[in-house]
Amino acid sequence: MRKPDTPGKNNTNNGTIVNKLRKGLWSPEEDDKLMTYMMSNGQGCWSDVARNAGLQRCGKSCRLRWINYLRPDLKRGAFSPQEEELIIHLHSMLGNRWSQIAARMPGRTDNEIKNFWNSTIKKRMKSASSTSSPNNSDSSEPRDVMGRGLMSLSEHDIMAMCMDSSSSSSSSSTQTMAMSNQFQPLPPLDKYCYGLSGAPGYFNVSTSLSQVGTGNGYYGSSGHGFLGDVFVPHLESFSIEENNTTTGITIGKINNNINNVHINCDINNIINGNNNKVETLVESVNHWEGENLKMGEWDLDDLMEDVISFPYLDFQVE
């Protein structure tokens, strides 16, 4: 938190009066001005909002204040255990893309989630990793996090949570509609195989974000006896590599934000022919490469759309 500047104070600079913009904490009066303006005029150009609302703030500051504090659809208060697990789940898929995570948690802001992650969850993970695997180093990259947090939540739980938070955070029908448009339910957990290590039919689809310049971008070696990972550093390529225990598939660079789509399969199951899902998955990926994969044109939404086109990934993504 920062000390608020003196409200409405005009500073002088070499004799000329400078209408200095305020920084720091917002006063109740400023909140009131911004709230009143937003409710009657709605969102426009933020620098105009700042000016027209009579605020000596930059538009950026107004935007932040509105988004993180004044928005009427915000859900205040502590995160529930369900929300916490949802955050972990989403972070495992999206990495530090807080805005993407927040978009799937109606009533919560990216700042709020980010703070919660950095203060609470990160700390918890750290203490957990110190008592268990040394492989849990902190990372902004998505991974099969923790392989544990979500085990207590069923697919139904997650879906219900999403719907609950969506509806409870809105007081008007208009808002409810807006939120439901914004929010899309999560993919069923079993399709992501969280915590299903060793279960028949295990496979793992993960997206690797923000790995520019991080060496080979490798993460998530499981060491659980069913697979390692094979990883192609920068994709613009497609490959399937196998060794005794592993099949790893990496579909190259999607765009600046998404470098790799990486799919791990239990090669033993494939070899034994007892995992049709994985085989189909691999076929689907091959199909991608031939027909759908247009390098440099994907973004996350496109990627998610393509991921859900997998026969066994039956969910909707915004």
Add this chain to the structure above:
DNA sequence: AATCCGCTCAACCGCGATCAT
């Protein structure tokens, strides 16, 4: 009661993306 220390969280900063001119 005073001080220290760790934690939380509101807000700022810097950067990249996007859009208008």
Add this chain to the structure above:
DNA sequence: GATGATCGCGGTTGAGCGGAT
């Protein structure tokens, strides 16, 4: 295509609070 304005995002900072000493 170049430039500038604006927006949105993620990382970081630091005030304030509460618990420990």
